[in-house]
Amino acid sequence: MKKNDAGFLRHFQPYLALDRAIWMIAFARFIIAGGTFVLPVYALILTQKLSLSPADAGMMVFIVSIGGMIGSVLGGYLADTFNRLALMAISEGFSAVCVIIAGLFAHDVLSVIFIALSSLALGIMRPAMRAALLSLCSTTSESKRYALSLSYLAFNVGHAVGPLIAGFLLLDFYQWLYWGDAATTLIAAYLLASLIKKTTGRKPKADKKTSQESIERSTEHDAQDNVSKPDKTQIALFLAVNICVSFCYAQITFTLPLQMAESFSDDGARYYGLILMINAFAVLGLTTVLTSLTAKTHPIKNLMFAICGYGAGYVMIGFMPILLVMGFVILIITASEILEVTNGDAYLCELVPESHLGRYVSFSVIANNAGIALCPLLMGFAIESIGLSWAWSLVGIVTVFTLLCLGFMLKRAEKIPLQL
Template sequence: MKKFLGPYKDLPNNVFVIFFARMVNSAGHFVMPFMAMFLSNKLGLSTEKTGYFMMLAAFAYVPGSFIGGKLADHLGRKKIFILFQSLAALSFIPCAFLGNSTVIPWLLILSSLFGGAAGPANGAMVADLTNSTNRKEAYSLLYLGHNLGFAVGPMVAGLLYKNHLPWIFIGDALTTFLSLILVAVFIPETRPDEEKIAEIHDDLEINERAEGGSLLSAMIKRPVLMTFLFCIMLYSFVYVQHLFTLPMQMQQFFGDDQGAKYYGFIMATNALTVVIFTTLVTKLTLKLKPIFCVALGGIFYAAGFGMLSSISHLYLFIFSTFVWTLGEILVSTNGMAYVANNTPVTHRGRFNAIVPIIAEAGHALGPLWTGKYLMTHRVLSVWQLTLYGAFFIALLLFALHYVENGRTQKLKQEEM
């Protein structure tokens, strides 16, 4: 099978197991995409109450992530991942039998808490199973697996929602347990003990070597990584506009009915581009360093989103989506590879807890700040800001790439 997989053919078998596990789990991702609709339509909650519970579900992920990251570094990746992901799935099952009970929102929040705790352990597991020479391919494959599954999940959930609602909760839980069985059976515990860490010390990149101290102390020693994460946060502010500003623009240009229909075409283009072009983009950029690829992604963001300020035909909107989705592929597949390459082996769980929170802050703040901006500005002016913003961030990342190369060479010379 591997010979048909191009740049992925030399990855460890364990990475392929995680690929299938993520694809199965994402294919059963039924509940959360329909949470807002369920709370408002089925439970009859007001928009204010619905927003309140969705905010709590999002916030619950944060303490869960910190707890899971700490435990993954001290107790092991596999057991923590299986424990908390199982608890997240179990939280869905009662929802299938509670009808319109007001207990359901709290169970969904609890599931988000447990899911947050499982995430860092899973991320650390991937970092343990790979190294700096194959992480780009590994994260690309896992990104592809997630999107292959997610392309199916919401569609199936949409078919179940009207007449078979309990199966949304049961189906999400069952696919989660199926993915956990793959991990439980085929993936060993990956957390290295002290003896293993000493054994692999010389094989690790300088920034991956074991360290004592807290997460904060490890992060302070990595100013380039902190600047990189700040850039990713700004990227997410740009990227989230396809969920906030773009649908408003489509409605303004094409009317409510046609705008919604055409926006569906846009999202389908995004999904198809990810599925079809991820492997090709990975193959073409295989010899480029992750931080350089993330910077290159910003150029595609600038071009794809920037052109939205001056187009009005549907085929140009589709072309724009193709361009900015190429940027999404470059940023998503290389961003985590870069972080893993700069995370000490002793802190992988904790870094995988804090990194998504920092990186996705822009995703959370983007709609809020853009909404306030649009109270006094035209929609099209948002795209001019994304053009200049994404281009500036890309230039900063290219500069970081140059600085990092010089710093790495200096450290290697000092070791000799």
């Protein structure tokens, strides 16, 4: 029994070895996700509270989304120019102020302007947060994956709570929906600001378990940061893969609920909620274990496993839309998501020097958003053209293309040993 316990607990040991600042950033992300009350229900706010038509509400949501994308572009550049933690704290603070003002105009369309500004600030914060997280890690690719895994886990735990509270506030305490959102954002900003002095000038340390050879490679890599040029071909392929992977994952919020409605009629919404619950529990149960099991595998290979999981899972749903099959498939899809999140930016970090990390992370964020945006556009057209069941084959085609890109990337990457 003790041996089994020790074997299970070893999956958590690398997390305990992470820098305290990484834990604080992850905790701040948990607070941000758990306190994001406005955006998850913003379409309902616009239609129910501000009495906008669905078309007008869609336009307002689009404007808010554009604010976030512009923020990501700005954030990438600013993250390479200024202190990343300071940038995060200021962005969060500005976002909170905008949401407070939006709460004062909660019954007026004018509030949309301040929500868009808040989205802009959050967009600036995201690449800075990812870049800060990666730069605070030790010199190994393995530690970066654990840091991303911890951040991902924190976000999902918070995200499981936020929309639930938001739904309650929307019904009975509408303005507090805004002010509660702002309050949690200010708490996160304070936590991030408290780290600025503690991390300024600090350089990543090598893990205790890191081999001497790996340390030497890492030191050489750091020394060349200022003179080496990013591998633009590999980065371009990575961004293309990012778009495709995000397109595949986004099926869970667009095509999957349509499939549930077609397969189970009135019970579709209830069963879809059940599937999302399985997804949430799977994230909590699988993240640490999968990260530990795949930590020493090349990140591109892990991304290949992820895209295979997406492709196989969604095609199975298309041709076997049975509830039991869907429950099993969502576990595969969740595992694929975990592998993608914990390996994507960790590999990107190996391709670019530290001085350019912020802007390239912002490209990654934009690629993610592009893939998510393409999902309803392409799948909607496919569903109208060839029907829902066959539309899933489009995901299969995207999967094959992505695997080809990853295979080419792996061949190129093998010429330069990765830090593990």
